Amino acid sequence: MANPIPFLIESSASERGTLLCHMARANPQWRELAAVPECLVVFQGPQDYVTPSWYATKRETGKVVPTWNYATVHAWGKPAVIDDADWLRRQIESLTQAREASRPEPWQVDDAPAAFVAAQIKGIIGVEIPICRIEGKWKVSQNRPEPDRAGVAAGYREQGDAGIPMADLVVERGKPG
Template sequence: MYQPPHFREDRLDIQHALIRAHPLGLLVTVGKAGLAANPIPFALDEAASQLGTLRAHLSRANPQWRDFDPAQEALVVFQGAETYITPSWYETKREHGKVVPTWNYAIVQAHGRMRVIEDPAWLLEQITSMTSAQEAARPEPWAVDDTPPEFLAAQLKGIVGVEIEITRIEGKWKVSQNRPEADRRGVAAGLRALGDESALHMAELVDTRGA
């Protein structure tokens, strides 16, 4: 990933926090048919390895779990807040007009070799962990064991697990750090005026990251 120094985010806890907040990762692998990419929700086990381990499951009907090269790294891309930035928000537009649009975003890319797991106990643990994390904030959380046992057993037969021990991880927070302070204030104010969740999150990042 192209990494200008002022946009780099190398703190592992910050990278992990984005993965937990945005667990739907784009899984990219290479196989005999070439590149394959599928959006897959991942659970992160931070304690399982030095940089963390990603666990997920795919449908058996998805060819990606069969057609991948285990000797090659897989890539998982986790996209955080992102939004278009208009130059109309820049103070420098009013000063000299030499400004252009851009896009702000926060992103994490995790690399590692993927292995396939078909053990039913592992699969049950994976879907239980993922479901519990997503349901925890609900007033009446749904649980995997709410499902009739025979239905659950049939569903488990239709999926396979994948696990990636992260061996390389990169974070990039492109949130207007390269702009003068007056421009950053204008960007944050403009984003807050939009009012949607992604824009508000980005405004907070612009404020807290600074120059």
């Protein structure tokens, strides 16, 4: 079973870090996690189609095909289910702080009534996953010559805000070697 779940990483908790999250008790995934020796967490970065029309090589030789650019990280570890109100409170406070920090008036867990927060915490369960293996991979046109990479980055930028993260990766990480 797979679900999009926001994770935080506690870098000092293990050699490669420990992933921390929570989910609804109603989500059966936590029971599955409690029963497995290892799980995989996938962090999907930007990804997008590459049209051959962006390649300078198309105009020169015509020997081009479409492809897909992407960036991803896979982390494996043994999950531990945490059913502790204090741990859960700290986890939601940390996650809230991470997500609210850039807002002009960040919301804080203490902004909600204490009894309400306590009731909400009863409806969630925590998970810790010490990372035992981690792999990152990106395909960002690094196999293409510089004029093609420039065309790909420009093409992504023409898509507006949605294309900017991938355009930036092509420019920053797309150089061979």
